[in-house]
Structures are given as structure tokens and as C-alpha cells.
Amino acid sequence: MLKRLILVRGAEIALFIVLGAVPLVVQSPYALGLLTLLAIYGIVLIGLDVTVGYLGQINLAQVAMLGLGAYVAGIAATRYGVGIPLALVLSGLFCTAIGALLALPALRLEGPQFALATLSFTALCATALNELEWLTNGAQGLQITRPLLLGHALDARAFFWLCIAILAIVWLAMRNLMSSQWGRAFEALRDSPIATDAIGVGTYRHRVAGFAFGSGLGGAAGALYAFNFGYLQPQTFVYELTVILLLGVVLGGRKSLWGAVIGAMLVALLPNLLSSHLVFRAFSGIAFVLALVAGVRGLVRRKTDAFRALAPIVATFTLAAGSFLASNTEDWRKAIFALMLFSVVVGLPEGLMGFAAAALARLFRVAPPALPPAAPLDAVLPVRAPDGSVLLRLDGLSRHFGGVRALDGVDLTVKAGTIHGLIGPNGSGKSTLVNVVSGLYAPSGGELRLRGAALRGGSLMAAAKAGIARTFQNLQLFGGMTALDNVMVALRGAWRVPLPLVLLGLGRLEEWRGRAAALALLEFVGLGSEARTRAADLTYGAQRFLEIARALARRPELLILDEPAAGLAQPDILRQLEIIRRIRQRGITMVLIEHHMDVVSELCETVTVLDEGKVIAEGPPAQVKRDPKVITAYLGAPEPGAAIAASAPAPVTGAP
């Protein structure tokens, strides 16, 4: 615990002390200017990292936020005499609002379309800054005198310290945010947007909030940018700077505060690197040797495929050769950026910091923070008294895909406290039924009622809020998160501290309680000892159990288990049955889709058989198994092999 504090926090404190102390030693105004730029870029990149790193979307609008923030602060200061603190807040809020407005439509899109939308926004902003001459002075540029800070004029050194202080505050706030439920939600929605919705966390709203927050940081940094340079031109905030900012995030390493600051350092110092022939030659030579060694090693050990090993070698070789051939490296600036970025993206996808973090973790084994004792299960998952009333009722539910009637008028009632089995041949509509009930698909017709209240169809969030939880046939775990985090992120009603307080670091108590609750659920499914294992590294059986624990974190009224035994080995199937029985003891109603008839017979009070999207039989398992319609659906039309169907009842008594 203490070791962790010293190493992790100590390194952070050391970074800021060193940064802050530099002006005491180095007096050159040029160096000071670079350091100030470093601090400003650090804030911009931390903001950009929210979308690029945490949300996993290529965001090309951060440069526009920087520009807008700069102009807002500049105009507020020159025209209305606003001071530095207020200008910072104004720029930050303005860009948060703009970010939210842009995100609302743009984040309904994924990947390329999102990148296109943000790129267009950047172009639009550049145009607007250029053309709104009455406000921005257009292409001539806007002259700004640095306002006073609480009545004091700031010299370059004081202003640098201000920037460093703000970077430190942003760093702290960001760390608090990312180690809270927000951070988990960001992580989760990148791994599986569908599951994030299904646990009621909400992919879309977190994306919008994250984008707006990152934009706000960009805006605040813009204010500092304006007051640092004292002169703004629209053509500063265009495509090229966008690429440079992306370079910073990717080079430094995504999802890392250290990565953002190291990236900022590289981006701020790059022009200097290029201006000296000697330094650049040495740099590119070293890069080439590193790529060569790493590539050859990867190839020999057969760890990397040919392209990933060779491409960085070729790129860095070009870089090194260019450094000797080109007479003026400044002219080739963009090509040099491109080659560096290319090598890093292909060869070092986690960035410098991702690489360093892995190495450091091997070097210093720091124990993760201790876990609290598990909370009592009754507090986390209170026992419901089954009242035998109708919990779920489907009336004439149907769902069509094009011309295919996947569900064709299904009536179904599920009584509270029971396990209701759902079986049927492949393609009979079981999965579609589950997907409609859980809100993934909107029904094409019919009605869906939970405890008598109509459910809005087609919204995973609405279903989750109403008390429906589900697992997925093809697991939808948050693979990059630990087992504990997978459960914590789904905890219902555990996260009440509002965002501003979370940023101030006041979410710790809630975090502690959440861990205890999640641990109780992990123990419930027998994964108490795996709390710290990444979900993707769990065995397949454990992944299935973890998905159930996550669903239970919703304290559901209705739990839908979509083939919980699929792909499991025999011992795991037995464990799974045991878990399901224990869930029943807690009074939770379940709908169980299952291929193994023996599992269904053993667990379910009632079984519904679907075929071609219709209910063909319903009743206790023993009765359903003898139903001729069911036998036909499974064994086929009575053709030459009818002997089987005829002799069916005899060997099929009692389950194992």
C-alpha cells in the first residue's frame, strides 16, 4: 500500500515539481515559451484522450475546440475586460456546450462517420473564425493583451506556473474521474456498447458527456493559448494541427495521463528536434535501430507478423535516410510526422507510455490496493418473496426482419419466482424473443408488460431500468476490465455522487462500498478469488459465471439467461446449474433459453416451445417432452425414420 503510494503518486509529484522548477534554472524566454506550450498541449491532449483513448473514436475536432476557446477568451478579455479566471471558465463552458451540441448528432455514428463529422466541424469553425470579421478580426488576426490575474500582471514565468498549476488540477480531476464509475463506463462502452446499454449504464449519454468534457478541456486550454501568444489567427486551428495533436496522443500512449503529457512534450519539442540536423539524424538513427532490433526479434520469435515487424523498419529507414539526404528537414516536416506516426501506430500501438508502463510494471511489482471485505449478500441481493403473480406478459408479440417473421404472434406469461424455460429448434425465434424482451429490437407488433406496466420496446436502457437483466449467448463481457469492475459498473443505485464532486475526488467512499458489493456477487458465483483478473483472461466457464454476476448487480426482477450452458464443459455445466438454483432461492424470476433438454427438465417449472416464431407447446417439462408437436419439431416430419418418434417416450424418462 505504502509502496504503491510512493511509487505512483511520488512519480506524479516529482513530474510537477521538476516541471515547475525548470524556470528557476533555465532563464531563456524561448525555453520558457516551449514549456508553457507543453503545459497547454498537455491539457488539450488529456481532453483529446477522452475521446481517442477512452471512447475509442477518432476525434478531429479538438483543434477547433482549442481555437474556439482561444477566441472566446481573447474576445472576452479584449472587448469586455474579463480576467483570466473568468475567461478560463467561459472558454471551458462554451466548448463543453459546443462539444455537447456536436456530440448529440455526431456520436450516434461510429468510427469513420464520426471522424468525418468532427473533421467537417473543424473546417466549419476555421471558416467561421475567418469570416466573422466583426467579431474575430478575420484573417488579420486578433491582438490580445494578457489580462491581470487577481490584480497582478503576470510575467512569462508566472504565467508558466499558472499553466502548470492548471495542468496539475486537470490531471487530478481526470484521475478522479477515470477511477470512478465514469471511467468504468467509458471503458465498458468501448468493449461492448450493447452490454453497456443492457446494464442500464447508457452508451450514448456517456459518450456525449465524455466528448463534451474533453472539448471543455480543449476550450480551457485555448484560453491559456490565447493569453500565452497574445495573437490569434484562424489558420492556426486547421487540419495540420489536428494531426499533430493526434500524433501527441498516439505517440504518448492512449488512456494515460502520463502519455498525454509525454505526447505534449514531444509535440512541443518536435520543431526544435527538426531544426538541428545533428539531433534529428541521431534521433532517426536510433529509431531505425530500435525498430530493426524489435522487428527482427519479433520475427525470430514468431510473435509479430511480417507486416507489423517490417513496416516500422521501412518507415524508420526512410526517416533515417531522409535525415541524411534532405538538405532542409523543415520542409519535410509533415512527411517526418507521418513516418514517425506510422511507425508508432503499426509497431507500438499502445504508444510510448503503454510500452513503458508494461516494462515498469514488470520492474516494480506494485500490489494493487487492498479489497474491502465482501458485503453481506442480503444487502446486495435481497431475497424477494415470490408472490406467484404474473411478472412478464407478452401479447401477440411479433418481430419481422424484412419478409422473415422471426416472431409471429407470441403469447407468453412468466410467473414471479419461477424459472421459465424457452426451447425450440435453431431459427425458431428464441433469440429474437429474448432480444425483443430485453429491448435490443423493437417489436413489430404486440405488447410487452412487466408487472402490468407496458414496456417501451426497442430500448435496452428502458428494459434495464424496468428491472430486466440478461446474459448473452455470445458473451458480451467488458474484456479489458477486471472481473470486479465488470460487476461494479453494473451495480444498480450505487453511484449517486454528482460529477463535480467526483472530479474533486469525493467519490471514494461510494467506490469502496461498490467494491464490497461487487465482491459479494463475485463470491456468489464462485469467482471471489478472480476479482482482479481481466475478464478476457478468465476461463470460458468463468466468463459465463461473471456475466451472470454482472446481471445480478442490476438486482433484476427478471433475469434472462441466453444459453448459459453453451460451450461449457461438463463440470462447469454442473456449477452453472448450481448457480441458477441459488439465484432462484433468492426469489429472482428467470427465463432460461437452453439447448440441453436435461437442463431444462431439471430446472424449469414451465417450458415454452417455439417453432417458426410461434408457440407450439407450453407446460411442465415432462408433459412438453411427450407432446407430438414438439417431437415433430425436433425430429422432423414423420418420414421413413418415424420409428424414432414412435418410440420416443420410452427411454426419455427422468433427467440425469
Added chain:
Amino acid sequence: MLTVTDLHAGYGLSEVLVGTSLEVKPGTIVALIGANGAGKTTTMRAISGTITPTRGEVRLGGSRVDGLGAARIARLGLAHSPEGRKVFGPLSTEDNLLLGGFRWLPHFFGFRRQARQALERVYDLFPRLAERRAQLAGTLSGGEQQMLAIGRALMAQPKIMLLDEPSMGLAPVIVQEVFRTIRRLKAEGMTMLLVEQFASAALAVADHVYVMERGRVAVSGTPEDLRRDPRVLAAYLG
């Protein structure tokens, strides 16, 4: 024709196949039956290269094909009509069929004539497809799509055909029609590996049957043997 030895395959961490072995002799129909989730479809996908086996061997006419990738295996003469039919919805029926013969594109100067002949043969087998030749495949009925999927596989003039659940989601009448076609193809000497949920239908056409259970072959034999085997029933209704 096709020999599968100790095949292991799965999706991500879940290993669905744990040592499946089977053999298909030229000119015969081999059926693969078993409960849902037993690994029948995964076996087919691992053979045709849609998924790469993690262990084991697949031999087609004596040479190893595992790990080659679906496209190359298909060009070697293995036609796989996948589960769920997977017709190309936005293309017409005839285009779907012509694409089935894609593997011959680089081979013939007379590709067009060759394709025309193969097409006539498929239309002869499925007159319904001839009627719907210009219709988009996505708008065909389930049964027609199944005929299209089989026809498309036939267009490749394959050495062996893999048919995965040709009866899935179809009305009994249509299922019978599909199986009539399978019998006819067998009479013409086609080699086939057939996955079928409807055990009775599969047993009726097959020369040899493998029953799968939890990722490997549990029982195998002639249909006559299996009709009397209680384990076959157990595989279905547990």
C-alpha cells in the same frame, strides 16, 4: 474424399470441437446429427475454413487443406452451403447462382458457356429458381432461399458438398422437397456431408451417420444401426 482427424476448433476461448474425426467416401452421403450445440455446424465451418481449426487435420482428396482459408478451400472443390442459407440478399437469384461458379472464372475460356450449362442444370433441378431468376434473393421465401443455397453450391461443380441444416425453419412440405433433391443428387453420384436436426430425415438419405455430442463423435454407424440405438434418442431429448 474427405478425411477429418482429431479436429479441434472453437470461438475465442470456448473450444467447441474437442477431437472430431470423420470420413466421407466418394459418392456417399454422410450425415452428422446431434443435439443443438453439439458442434455440428462448427465442424462444418472448421472443414470449409470459415474458422481455422486449432488442432487436427482436414484432408480433401488426400491433400491437407486445414488452415488454407475458406476461399482457397472452396477453389479446390469443396462447396459449403452454410447454416442459415446466407444467400446474397441484394443480388438476384441468377447472380447468386453465377457467383456459386466463381471458382471456375480463371479456368475456362468458355466460362460463359460452361456457366450457362451449370445454370440450366440447377434450373432443371429447381424449376422454382428459374421462375424467380431476376428476383432479389433477399425477397425469396425461406424454402426458395434454401434451394438457392443448394443450387449455388452445385454451381461450383464441387467434389464434395457440405450442406448445413437445409431444413432449418422450413415447412415440412418444403423439407420433403429438399430431401427429394438430395436423394436425386446422390443418385447422380454427388458426395455430401449433411448436418441435419431432423434425425429421421437425415437417416433416410445417409449411407453413414455420425452422432455428435459435446464436441466429438459419440456414435457412428449405418442408419439401420442407429435407428435401434437408444443413445441417438438421448442425444435429442436428453
Added chain:
Amino acid sequence: MPLSVVVQIAVSGALMGLVYALIAYGFQLTYATSKSLNFGQGELVMVSAFVSLTLLGTGLPYVAVVPLGILFGAGLGIVVERAAVRLALQQKTEGWILLTIIVGLFLVSFAENVWGRDDRPFPTPIPADPIKILGVDVTWLEISVAVGVLAIMALIEVFKRRTLLGKAFEAVSADRDAAELMGISATRTVTLSYALSGAVAAVAGILVSPITTVGPTMAAGLVLKAFSVAVVAGLESGFGVVLVGLVLGALEGLASLYVGSGWRETPGLLLLILALAVRPTGLFGKAIIRKV
């Protein structure tokens, strides 16, 4: 403002819009096979134009330069696919967005240093004299752009619809796994689609150069509007991009007429953001069904 002037500007704009449509069509070609597109497409337009210009400089006749330029564009498309797209597609990530941007950046710098930063005229045998069609002045150059754009798009559409290889494109985009089962290699199809897309970019470059002149930044504006067209029209319909391209081009002309020439870019960007808000998959795009 006399109506004839307004019409004149709208028509000129619309003809320019066809170039946006052609570049957007290049996005559609690769999107269909791989759900990816080249963010450095504009640089392909620019470099192809420069190469064609250089070839013209060696004394080759225009009719020989055009096919060579197109061939070069196709080759460059293949390079982009190999260097920036294939790895990301194999890993099922969206790394190609960043990587294609990077390749584009490299090409810009390359062009700046090899051909210089200045804009250069692109000689063409097609006369720039206006003729009157229905009372509107249209130059032969503009007509050549319109004819060229529509001809190449028609050619590719015919290829896609009438040849088996073209249908293989559609098959891969409809169902990649099933296409592989027919013996169609999805990887090769993606490469081919990038080659076609590069060829289309080269055509756009050769057609538009006589009007815009050739320079390292010539395509930056063009491609931005092509992005707008692609998103507004959706990434599926070739007809859609032509229509949206025409409308957008006309709107641009009118915007610069009524609001000021600096605002020329805005209709496209506004249209884009509006389309995203109203119909994220594009006017002619298909709805997405989420799968688990």
C-alpha cells in the same frame, strides 16, 4: 440580381459538385467491400494530378497520359490498402482511419518537396470557351468534367453489375463469409476495391486540374466536400452521391453569391451536420441492425 446570373452560378456549382460526387464514389467503393475508406483520398487526387502533369511535361500526348495517370492512381490505391488498411481490418479495429490520414500527410509533404508548393496550370486540349445551352454559359471544360465523371461512374457500375468479378464485390459486401465459401477471396476483393477507388481519384484529379490548377493543397477542399456528400448521401448509393453532389455544388455557388465567397464551404458542412442529426446513415443509406 438577375435570375440568369443566379442560374448560371448554380449550374457551374452543380457541375463542380459532380467532382465531389466522384470522390465520394471512391469512398463508397471501398466502404462496400471493407467498411473502410481512405481519409487520404484527396492526396491521391492531388498526387495523381501531379504525376499526370509531369507525364504531360515529358511530351506524351493527353490521350496517353490519361490512362497512365489512372493506372498510377490505381497502384497508389493498392499501396494505401496494403500499408494502412489491411492490418487494421485483420485486427478488426478502426486503426485504418489514423493510418490513412498518416499516408495522406506523407503524400502532401512528398508533393510539396518534389513538385513545389505553388499552384500550376494543367494544360488540356479541351477548350475553355463557353457555349450557350438553354441560355446558360457552359464551358467545354465543364462539360468534359460532367461527361468524364458520369462516364467513369457508369463504367464502374456496369462492371459491378454485369461482370462476375463485379458481382463478387457485391457478394463480399453482402456477406463476407458466404462469399469466401464461393472461393471469392475477401482480401483480394478489398485490394481491388482500393485500386478502383484510386483510379477514380486519379480521374477526378485529371478532370478537375484544368479548372482548379494543380498544387499540394488542391484537393483539401474538394475532399472535405466529398466527405460531406458521402455522409449526407450515405455510403451505399452511387445515384445518391450524384444527386447530393449536384445539389451541394449548386448551393455552394449560391452561398458564395449571397453570403460571401469565404462562406463557400459552409453549405456542405452544415448539410453534413444536419444530415447527421436527422438521418445518421445518410439519405440513401440503409438502417443498421444491431447484432449480438
